[in-house]
Amino acid sequence: MASSSAASELKLSFIADLNPEKDLWNMRARVVKKWRSKYWLDFILIDEKGVKIQAVLKQHLIPLFEHQLEEDNVVLISKFGVGTNTGPFKVIDHVYKINFYRCTTVQPAHGWEGVEYGFNFIPFPQIVSGVANQLLTVDVCYAQQFSDFIAGVPSTERVVAVILHGRVKPWKGELQVQTDKFATRIFLNQEINEINDLRRRFLLKFSETNASSSQIVLSSEIVYPLREEFVVACPRKHVDEITDTKTPTTCVVVATIKMIQEKHGWFYAGCRKCGKKVLSKQEFLEKYGDLTEEILKVPANGLICPKCKCECQSITTKFMVQVRVQDETGSVSFVLFDTHVARIVGVSATEVRERQVDENQTESFPHEMMRLLDKKLAFKIEVTDYNLKNDYYVYTVLKVCDDPDILAELTGAVGSGDEDVLSVTADSSVVVAEIHESLTPSGKRTSVEDESLNVGELSCTSKRSRKKASKFPE
Structure with missing residues (x-):
């Protein structure tokens, strides 16, 4: 069943409505963070009112749902339970959490007009006044993310880093921004509506505060x-x-x-690994003539990725x-x-094709x-x-x-x-x-x-x- 029709048939609840008094609930939400603990997977979900809640996927259910609950996905979750959030890794200030069951279903939700990530931007007066110094302490995994990204950016380019679910604590008389080992997510130069709105407000603030200093105003343009x-x-x-x-x-x-x-079609079969259009063995040999030992082993009805230069084991639309x-x-x-x-x-193209097959x-x-x-x-x-x-x-x-x-x-x-x-x-x-x-x-x-x-x-x-x-x- 297509998710749009499914949503119309379900009675959807908001996160603020959830409580343990009812057995099964239905909700639409975006996955904004996901991480693995020793025996389960944790998620942070946000609904279209901007309210967040933590969700838990126990070990035996991970193979059933993990691939559907990737970060950034908007999903319809049906027949889930609600319990008190007393876990050791409580990262959202919500008294309840969501529990998945074997009867729970997850499917894509299309055309969602809700909140994207629920950023609650903390203003830094020091930055607005032109002093761009703010102490940031990050966990090792986030430090590597910063390092890898900065390595590929020219030294003259400004980088906008937005920290989701960070912590702000006083340290030696100043505010220190810290990352949470599990819940933090860092966006570097991402094109997200909420972040773009922040950029606009930032530029406007610079323009109003520093109208007489064209250097500061012009420099601020680069952050977009x-x-x-x-x-x-x-x-x-x-x-x-x-x-x-x-x-x-x-x-x-x-x-x-x-x-x-329309005469040119609307999709092609691509390699799931790199996205390149896959070719039949005959098409590949006619176009590339690359007779490597690995290509010769491909069966006559096999598909070859011209970028990976090998038989494609998994394709996508x-x-x-x-x-x-x-x-x-x-x-x-x-x-x-x-x-x-x-x-x-x-x-996605895959979802369109699946809908066509179903109908x-x-x-x-x-x-x-x-x-x-x-x-x-x-x-x-x-x-x-x-x-x-x-x-x-x-x-x-x-x-x-x-x-x-x-x-x-x-x-x-x-x-x-x-x-x-x-x-x-x-x-x-x-x-x-x-x-x-x-x-x-x-x-x-x-x-x-x-x-x-x-x-x-x-x-x-x-x-x-x-x-x-x-x-x-x-």
Whole structure:
């Protein structure tokens, strides 16, 4: 049964309603933290009212439910029990906890509009005044997470670290932020709505407090990585400019999805390990001709992952949707891949396929894809050598952004990659106008379906004049 219909049939309760007076309960929640103790698994769940509760999965039930209760999953949990939370690792200030039974069921919940993670941000006046010093003590596992992340970030880039379920304690006259060995979760430069809202408030506070100090205000812009990626680091182009591009480049296009080109399908079978499209043995040999000993051992009806260079033992369904997008200058075809589509339609490709199988509709185009239509987004796309050499006017989308502030800034800043655009650096005390050259990503994504996609009709007929940006967009 699809989870949407299941939710309508169940009488759902909120965490605040839970108590031991009733045997079985039904609830919708997000898994915000998960960790293993010696004989059980612990979870922290949050409902759409922002209330959290701890849940316990005993050892014999772990194989039944663990894979469904991954962090970030939104789930419908039915037929569970409620007991008093007297455990040794009580990390949530709630008198009760949730217990799973063999009769308990867990299934994905789609279209959830509830709280994401329930961040309760603690203000640090020292940071707002410009003194960015705050003592942070972390457990060894979190220290490794910090170290691994920082190692891959340029020294000039700001990192926004958000600590969920941390502890704030006085230490030598100052506040010390500490991590909990089990319950803490650290988000580093994550694009989560609640964190993006914090960034906006942070930037606004800087602007109000330091209106006379342009260096501090401009430096603060860097803490918003999504803005850095879509507004500062990449040139903005219109649809008609993409097809006129003569060199490989990466650029940002703001456009609206007007049509889904159904004839190209909506999914492919991917390697569960790396996500690459799997090929039959014959297809692999025709395309790559890599006759290694391991490939020769693959049976004739086996599937091979071209990235892992071995037989694929486990496959998964991945989104691959070709759409027609339009701006004021024309229209063009983009290819959206798995995570981008899933984020917009609110469901995974695997769940869509399972729904089709259950309803015996495997030959139809899924109705979930219609949620893509009329979405105005910022697309970060790649114009490759393949596009240029073959006059191939279908472009791979590297990332999408629906942040309203980013879209407003992009649509307000007129100009192309060949014109003077504005950038901000941490060392500048004034706005500096400079020319951004087209960027080529260090790791080019190879389209898994270059040979299978068609150009489609190209409509770029409305050329328009453009002005150079004369000031930093507000």
